[in-house]
Amino acid sequence: MSAAAEPAAAPPLDPRIWSCTERVVFFPVRHHSPACARLLEGLIADLRPAAVLVEGPADFNPRLAELDAEHQPPLAIYSYFATATGERRGAFYPFCDFSPEWVALREGRKSGASVAFIDLPWVDVAPLDRRANRYADGRLGRARYTQELCRRLGVDDWNTLWDTLFEIDPELSVADYLRRCHSFCHHARIAEAGASLADVTREAFMGVRIRDTLAQTQGQVLVVTGGFHCPALFAALHGLRFEEPTVDPAPDEPPPEIRDRGIALTPYSYARIDSLVGYESGLPNPGFYHQIWKDRASGQHAASHRHLLAAGVRRLREKQQTANTADLIAVETAAQALAALRGHAVVWRTDLVDAMLGGLVKDDLTSGSQHPLLTALNQVFRGTARGRLAAGTPQPPLVTDIQRTLRNAALEPDVTTQTRELALDRSDELALSQTLHRLRVLGIPGFERVAGTDFVGRGDLSRLWEKWSLRWMPEFDAACIECSVYGASLGEATGARLVEQAIRLERDAEGAARLLLDSALAGWAPGFAQLHQRVVELVRTDAAFTSVAKALEHLFYLYRHDEYVGRHARPEVGLLLTEAQARALWLLEAQAQVVDHETLDGVRALLQAVHLAGDELGWDRTELVNTLTRLGTANTTAPLLRGAAAGALWSLGTINLTAILHELPAAPDHVGDFLRGVFALAREEAQRNTDLLVAIDRLLLSYDDEQFLVALPSLRLAFTYFTPREKDHLARRLLQAVGQAGAAPLPALAVSPGDAARALGFESRLLRDLARHGLRGAGPFQP
Numbered sequence: 001m002s003a004a005a006e007p008a009a010a011p012p013l014d015p016r017i018w019s020c021t022e023r024v025v026f027f028p029v030r031h032h033s034p035a036c037a038r039l040l041e042g043l044i045a046d047l048r049p050a051a052v053l054v055e056g057p058a059d060f061n062p063r064l065a066e067l068d069a070e071h072q073p074p075l076a077i078y079s080y081f082a083t084a085t086g087e088r089r090g091a092f093y094p095f096c097d098f099s100p101e102w103v104a105l106r107e108g109r110k111s112g113a114s115v116a117f118i119d120l121p122w123v124d125v126a127p128l129d130r131r132a133n134r135y136a137d138g139r140l141g142r143a144r145y146t147q148e149l150c151r152r153l154g155v156d157d158w159n160t161l162w163d164t165l166f167e168i169d170p171e172l173s174v175a176d177y178l179r180r181c182h183s184f185c186h187h188a189r190i191a192e193a194g195a196s197l198a199d200v201t202r203e204a205f206m207g208v209r210i211r212d213t214l215a216q217t218q219g220q221v222l223v224v225t226g227g228f229h230c231p232a233l234f235a236a237l238h239g240l241r242f243e244e245p246t247v248d249p250a251p252d253e254p255p256p257e258i259r260d261r262g263i264a265l266t267p268y269s270y271a272r273i274d275s276l277v278g279y280e281s282g283l284p285n286p287g288f289y290h291q292i293w294k295d296r297a298s299g300q301h302a303a304s305h306r307h308l309l310a311a312g313v314r315r316l317r318e319k320q321q322t323a324n325t326a327d328l329i330a331v332e333t334a335a336q337a338l339a340a341l342r343g344h345a346v347v348w349r350t351d352l353v354d355a356m357l358g359g360l361v362k363d364d365l366t367s368g369s370q371h372p373l374l375t376a377l378n379q380v381f382r383g384t385a386r387g388r389l390a391a392g393t394p395q396p397p398l399v400t401d402i403q404r405t406l407r408n409a410a411l412e413p414d415v416t417t418q419t420r421e422l423a424l425d426r427s428d429e430l431a432l433s434q435t436l437h438r439l440r441v442l443g444i445p446g447f448e449r450v451a452g453t454d455f456v457g458r459g460d461l462s463r464l465w466e467k468w469s470l471r472w473m474p475e476f477d478a479a480c481i482e483c484s485v486y487g488a489s490l491g492e493a494t495g496a497r498l499v500e501q502a503i504r505l506e507r508d509a510e511g512a513a514r515l516l517l518d519s520a521l522a523g524w525a526p527g528f529a530q531l532h533q534r535v536v537e538l539v540r541t542d543a544a545f546t547s548v549a550k551a552l553e554h555l556f557y558l559y560r561h562d563e564y565v566g567r568h569a570r571p572e573v574g575l576l577l578t579e580a581q582a583r584a585l586w587l588l589e590a591q592a593q594v595v596d597h598e599t600l601d602g603v604r605a606l607l608q609a610v611h612l613a614g615d616e617l618g619w620d621r622t623e624l625v626n627t628l629t630r631l632g633t634a635n636t637t638a639p640l641l642r643g644a645a646a647g648a649l650w651s652l653g654t655i656n657l658t659a660i661l662h663e664l665p666a667a668p669d670h671v672g673d674f675l676r677g678v679f680a681l682a683r684e685e686a687q688r689n690t691d692l693l694v695a696i697d698r699l700l701l702s703y704d705d706e707q708f709l710v711a712l713p714s715l716r717l718a719f720t721y722f723t724p725r726e727k728d729h730l731a732r733r734l735l736q737a738v739g740q741a742g743a744a745p746l747p748a749l750a751v752s753p754g755d756a757a758r759a760l761g762f763e764s765r766l767l768r769d770l771a772r773h774g775l776r777g778a779g780p781f782q783p
Contacts, residue, residue, distance in 0.1 A: 013186050017234045018178040020047065024210065025220060026234055028181045028227030029100040031135035032273065032286065034293040035167045036100040039174045040224065044107040046174075050219030052108030053210060054101050055226055056093055056117035057134075060263055064115060067105055067265075069390035073097050074268040074286075076387075079122035080485035083256035088500060090485045091122045091132045094268050096286060096385075098293035101135070104224040114217060118209035118225075120202045122263075127255045128198035140228040145191035149184075159284055160350060167292070169345045170301040185227035194245040195232065203229055207236045264396050266481040267387035269474075274382045287383020288349050305335060305347040308380060312356065315376040331359040353377060386474050396484035398493055399477075402444075405490055409435055413446045413472040424453065424464040434523030436468050438494040441522055442483045445473040464561070495524045502534045509535070509542035509580065513551035516576075517558050520569075528569045532576070539580050545587035549602030552580040556609045574617050581609060581619065589627050595638045600680045603644045607651060607681060625654050632663065639670040643677025650682040657689050664695060668707040671699065672714025679721040687726060693734045705764035712757055 016022055020043070027043065029036040044052065057079055073096050080090035095102040108115040119125075122134065131138075140146065141158035150161050165180060166172065189195070195203070206225065210233065213221055223233065235242030270286040288308060295304045309331060335355035339347045356377065406412045409432055411420070422429040439447040452466035486493035486500075498515050505511045512535040519527025535551070542548050559573040584606050591599075610624060631637050632645035646663050649655045665674050675696070679686050686692055700708060700715075719727060751759075 013183060014234070014238070014240065016238070017230065018182045020174070020178070023214065023220060024237060025049070025222050026182070026230045027178070027222060027224045028185050028230040029224060030137065030162055030227065031101070032096055032099050032289070033162070033167065034098040034289050034296070035172065035177070037098045037103040037293065038296060039172070039177050040100050041103050041107050043174050044104070044111055044222065047220055047222060048111050049113050049222040050217045051114040051116070051213050051221045052104050052224065053116055053118045053213060053221060054104045054224045055119050055206070055229070056101060057119055057121050057263065058117050058209065059121040061116050063394070066393060068109065069393060071265070071390050072388040073102065074270060074273060074385060074387045075389065076266050076268040077263060078266045078481060079263045081123045081126070081261040082259050082485065084259045085256065086499060086503070087256065088485045088496065089126055090482060091126070091134050092268070093134045094273055096273065096290065098289060100224060114213070116209070116213070118206045120205045123258055123261050125198060125202060127251060128201060129196070138228065139192055139196070140185065140188055140226070143188040143192050145188040163348060168348050170296055171345070181227055182230060186231045189228055189231050192247070194247040197246045197248050197250060199229070200246055203232045203236070207233060210237060262396055262484055264481055264484065265389055265393055267389055267478045269386045270383035285349060285381035287385070288381040290383055290385065302346050305352045308352060309356070311380045312377050315380055319376065321376070327359050331355045334358055349381070389477065396481060397488035398484040398490070399480045401489045402480050405435055411435065411470060413470045413476065415472050417469055417471040420468045420470060422466045422468070424466065431523070433466055434521070435490070437518065437522040438490050441494050441518055442486070442497055444479050444483065445475045446471045491524060494522050495519070495526060495530070498524065498527065499530055502531055505534070505538060507538065507542045508547060509539040510547040510550035510554070512538040513554035517554045520558055528572060532572060535576055536579060539583050543587070545584060545591045546598040546602045548580055548584040548587055549605045552577065552584055552609055553605040555580055556605070556613060559613060574613070577609060577613060578617055578619065581606065585624060585627055589631060592631055592637055592641055595641045599641065600644055600677065603648060604680060607648050621652065625649065625652065639665060639673040640677045643674035644681050645677070647678035647681030650678070650685050657691055660692065661695050664699070666699065668703055668711035672711055672718050676714065676718035676721070679718055683721055687722070687730065690733050690737045693730060694737050697734060697738065705760060709757060709761055
């Protein structure tokens with residue numbers, strides 16, 4: 001280890017840091033800790049400080065009065081910005097009922113203190129720290145000192161360590177908490193041999209805010225920040241030496257130019273706070289800690305696990321899982337015993353989980369499996385709380401624009417599902433469709449296109465329509481607020497979202513073409529100009545035939561239905577089609593060894609574009625014909641692609657049925673795949689030519705039973721390209737061609753085709769064994 005990486009010698013811990021009689025009282029917290037919140041509430045009531053300074057975005061201070069409204073936590077402060085280069089980012093400062101920061105703000109205002117956030121605004125932190133969840137444990141939970149404490153105390157992780165030191169004991173006093181927590185945070189930070197540049201910068205800003213408050217107020221100042229910051233803030237305030245090298249260098253590039261920024265309150269949920277589902281701050285299972293907070297506020301220190309056990313059992317019974325009284329008594333006994341064994345003052349989360357697993361899980365859990373009990377416990381311990389903003393809370397401009405747009409269009413969602421059918425050939429309903437597509441592009445929940453004209457597939461294009469499902473979802477308000485990072489109006493936000501998605505694409509021609517189609521469906525007028533070049537770049541760099549072919553399909557429908565979705569960009573889309581067609585043709589031959597159903601779809605899209613747009617765009621079919629000819633005649637080409645090449649050439653009129661029959665393979669393991677390719681690309685031609693059916697029939701009659709069984713699966717798959725009515729028509733034409741036009745239709749099988757095939761195989765083996773032993777059967781077994 002280099003000298004720069006060696007841990008710094010820990011300066012002595014000044015006892016003034018945990019004193020409650022100093023002019024500045026530092027209260028270290030873990031974000032979303034009910035113990036911190038409870039002790040902080042009592043401390044504010046006792047001290048009645050002149051000012052309460054809280055870790056949080058200082059640019060929200062002019063709007064602190066908004067927090068006095070009758071909100072229902074959890075909620076969050078959402079800060080966002082856009083740079084001159086188009087980068088858009090946002091971050092959250094979440095609050096629960098039991099978040100220390102929320103309690104500090106609420107109780108501080110209640111006591112008459114001056115209350116303020118003192119952290120750097122997110123826009124200034126972002127160049128140094130990209131984390132979107134600002135109340136994160138960060139390096140405090142990962143510190144070597146923390147890991148060593150876990151080892152010495154015999155606990156599994158940082159969460160259990162924090163619970164052991166601070167949460168479990170309901171009698172923990174403010175004085176003991178401050179002494180213990182300051183000592184822990186001090187040594188954990190020293191062990192890290194330096195703070196990050198972001199932390200150092202933020203702490204310098206917070207230090208200035210603390211000194212300014214001291215100069216402007218009389219009386220004590222209470223500073224509430226994450227415990228990791230307290231040692232440095234205390235040292236800076238008292239002029240103590242607290243030297244730490246930063247663990248990362250200053251960025252070489254200057255900070256980005258900010259073009260737009262905003263900050264607002266937004267609803268949040270326990271599902272988003274739970275660290276067990278990926279949130280990097282927060283305690284695991286916030287619903288458990290919410291129960292702890294409520295029970296201890298009412299003096300029920302020992303009842304929390306019973307409330308949670310009852311909730312878990314109710315959830316199990318809702319899922320028709322059994323939990324009888326004897327089992328519950330066993331769980332209660334085991335939980336109490338585990339708590340005593342582990343030295344817990346009350347039954348805790350880990351005690352209850354282990355006891356329930358031991359008492360209620362009767363089956364062995366294999367790796368990766370999930371027991372209904374575990375699912376129920378996770379749901380109960382996570383909690384279902386969703387925040388709600390008070391009426392009249394100021395909203396970002398985008399939210400106002402979305403509300404106004406939906407109201408004017410009579411598209412406001414309700415708690416009951418509504419459906420709207422829109423005719424795209426009517427200008428007023430086309431405008432409604434564009435609004436709904438904008439909401440879809442932004443990911444606003446509750447707006448789903450459920451039916452209509454398939455612009456990217458092979459659906460019926462005789463009627464241009466859409467059917468939408470509209471329903472108000474709990475996430476609607478939060479999603480609208482969080483999309484404000486993209487712009488102030490629905491149209492602007494949609495465009496910015498599409499551009500952002502296009503920038504993130506790499507070697508994805510299909511994705512780029514889909515974005516271009518989305519921009520047209522959403523009626524975003526500048527879309528073509530801004531996305532056109534990106535589509536060209538990705539078509540040229542995408543190395544997958546299927547992706548480029550899907551791009552060709554999207555572009556074709558955009559070209560064909562420009563009047564309804566593209567709005568007069570037909571010539572430019574035609575140039576993109578030509579680019580995609582040339583690239584797809586080259587990749588088809590280069591990737592001839594990788595063949596699946598998506599390859600068939602790609603060849604079909606290529607052929608469709610040639611048939612319906614090739615002449616209009618002046619495409620020369622020579623290279624297409626030459627490529628298909630080479631693929632169709634090469635022995636190394638897979639039968640599926642050989643059939644597709646033959647079918648495409650037949651559809652183009654370059655070859656006739658004689659050539660198809662010449663290429664028809666006799667091998668039973670090849671014939672079905674070959675025909676599948678032919679039918680996929682020349683469906684109409686195959687139905688019109690009885691000679692092809694006769695040739696297939698003769699080939700199948702030449703097979704013995706085993707050869708037929710080998711050919712059967714792929715043959716069945718090949719004929720799925722025809723509808724039941726078409727297959728009936730083909731069967732009747734075949735019977736007529738072989739002189740059995742009067743034959744009655746075959747009765748429906750009473751068994752599945754698979755069972756019939758297995759019975760046929762058994763019969764074949766039986767007849768073979770009879771012949772080998774010189775036995776002659778009677779009736780149906782007569783050879």
